Each structure stands twice: as structure tokens, then as C-alpha cells.
Amino acid sequence: MPAMPEVGPPTPFPKPAPLSVLARVSIVLGVVAALGVGSLVAWGISQSGKFATVEAGKCLYLTDEAGGGQSYTTTSCSSNRATFRIDDVRPGSAACRDSDYVQFELYGSSSRKRAEKTLCLALNVDSGDCLRDVVHETRIAKVRCTDISAEARAIVRLGPSEDACQSDDTELHYTGPPERTVCLRPTGENI
Template sequence: MTTTPTGGVPEYDPFTASGLPQAPALPESGPPFPKPPPISALAKVSIVLGVVVALGLGSLVAWGISQAGRFTAVEAGKCLYLTDEAGGSQGYTTASCTSARATFRVDDVRPGSSECRSADYVQFELYGGASSRKAKSTLCLALNVETGDCLRDVVHETRIAKVRCGDISAEARVVVMAGTAEKACSPDDTALHYTGPPERTVCLRPTGENI
């Protein structure tokens, strides 16, 4: 059994643990969805930064909005990535959870415009049509990562990406632990708690000598 770079806590990959349900087969792409013009992007898309000493690494907390001319269902357990579209819109594309491009996993789909069970989720609202101003559902998006992954652009929900840990752009190394384990993250880490299932804590560890 291995330990984290700070020692003492075993690394954990909740998606390969025994007894967990398998995610359903996924389509490889989904249509981008423009934001409704009457709603300001600045009012609906925001990033709350949690400053980490000497690095400025923020906790990934964002609210995205999307409006579907053709509403495409997205189920819990599927993975996707977010994109900036023409005209200031924001869309998503589904991908296999094993793909390097799949930066988010859908942990929950909630009715209407709803808050997710943890503030660390990216909340992405889906609308039913061009004239609709009422969200049909809210996707609760968690980082689709495993222990040992490295990330760049961690505070930008449409630019965040997995990179080689030796890459100069790598900002954080991931450690995933079971349950509520924020205290197991080191003081310089950003801890993200996801209620799941499975419930897990993602520690975003600043790059350094442990990479």
C-alpha cells in the first residue's frame, strides 16, 4: 500500500474500488448550448477563489448555464468537458470517463435550478429551449480525476485540463481519498468534498518536489 506525499494516508481511487456500480455506456459528443441572451454571463458564471499561500490556487467553484434548443439528457455517472462557445455561450461535450478530455463527472442531476449538496461542485444549469428562462435541471459536476493526475488552469471550468506532471503548466497534483477527509489534505492543499456516490475528498496539491 502506498501513502500520500505527506505520509500517513493511503491513496484511494473510488472509481476502481470493489462494489461500486459501473457507469453506463457514454456517447462521445453532445451539442453546445448557447446561453439565453437576457441573462448576463457575469451574473450567472462566477468563480469563487480560495487563495493558497504562495500559489494563488483556488478551489474550483463555478456556476455555468446552458440552454438547449435540443435538450439532451445527461445522467449521473457520465463524464464531460465544458467549452466556451461563440457569442459568450458555454456548452458541454460528453466523453468516456477514461478519456483525458473528460474533466468532469456528473455526480447528480437535480430538478430545476438547484443547489448541489456540496459547494465544491460546478453547478451547470440546462434549459429546454431558446425562449426558456427556467432551468429544466442542474448538473452537479465533480472533477473526474484519480490519485496521481496533474492539472493545469484549475480555476477555469472550461480550460482546466489533465497534463503530464512534468509539464511546466502543471499547477496541482491530485490525491483522492474516501469519505470526508479534508483534514488528511496538507495545509497548502485545496480540498474539494464531493458527496457522490461515492463520497470522496479531492486534494489539489501544489506542484513541487513531490511531483
């Protein structure tokens, strides 16, 4: 049998020179700066819908906040999350033109006690859309009509529509623009 070559202990790698104090401080400051910038960017992206301009024609959805307040987030009107459309923006605390609107007041800073604007919100639905939680502004949502939680199906009629809805429907009239009537027909076997 051939003899095995003798293997000695491995040769150690030379130890790198220690980093200078200036290099260590630079590395720590670089990591802190990168984390800070990353956090600011992430926060800005998450808050971008809340600081978007509110104007007639834009869409949004409402959410509950701690302490009983509500907040809004703007979104594309074609999004399923867009449950409300802004039909009018009024200065201060003002009534909307029709009582079927959801009135949402905006305050400039937390220390102010008076509203700067009032948003007049109409349901953002098309004929055939189905909804759940229709009586709760922050939980209302569009769902598939086959979903067991679907409570109502929307029927939208443009213009002033007298007797547009059936007797079991909830009728909502929005002066717009465009002027329209939304009939919320209870779901059932006829869907």
C-alpha cells in the same frame, strides 16, 4: 536507311450523344442529395456528444461559446478530456449538496429563461493526475506531471476525510456517490 512509314493525322473519336435533359437533372439531383446526406451525417457525428443523455455517473468537459455561454460535450470517463463527472442531476435551477461542485444549468430551448436541470459536476480525477488551469471550468485539463503548465496534483481519498489534505492544498469535498475528498496539491519540485 529504311524509309519511315508515312503517318497521317489521327482519326478523331466519335462525339458521344448529348445527355437528355432528364439525365442531366437526375445527375444534379443525385449530387445534391449525396452532399446533403453527407453534411447531415457529419453534423450528427460532431454533435453526438452534445445530445447524449446526461445522468449521474457520466463524464463531460465544458467549452466556452460565443456570447459568454458555455456548452458541454459528454465523453468516456477514461478519456483525458473528461474533466468533470456528473454526481447528481437536479430538476430546475437547484443548489448542489456541497458548494465544491460546479453547478451547470441546462435550458431546453433558447427561448426558455428557466433552467430545466442542474448538473452537479465534480472533478473527474484519480490520485496522481496533474491539472492545468484549475480555476477555469472550461480550460481545466489533465496534463503530464512533467508538463510545465501543471499547476496541481490530485490526491483522492474515499469516504469522509477530515484533515485529508495538507495546509497548502485546495480541498474539494464531493458527497458522491461515492463520497470523496480531492486534494489539489500545488506542483513543485516534489512531483
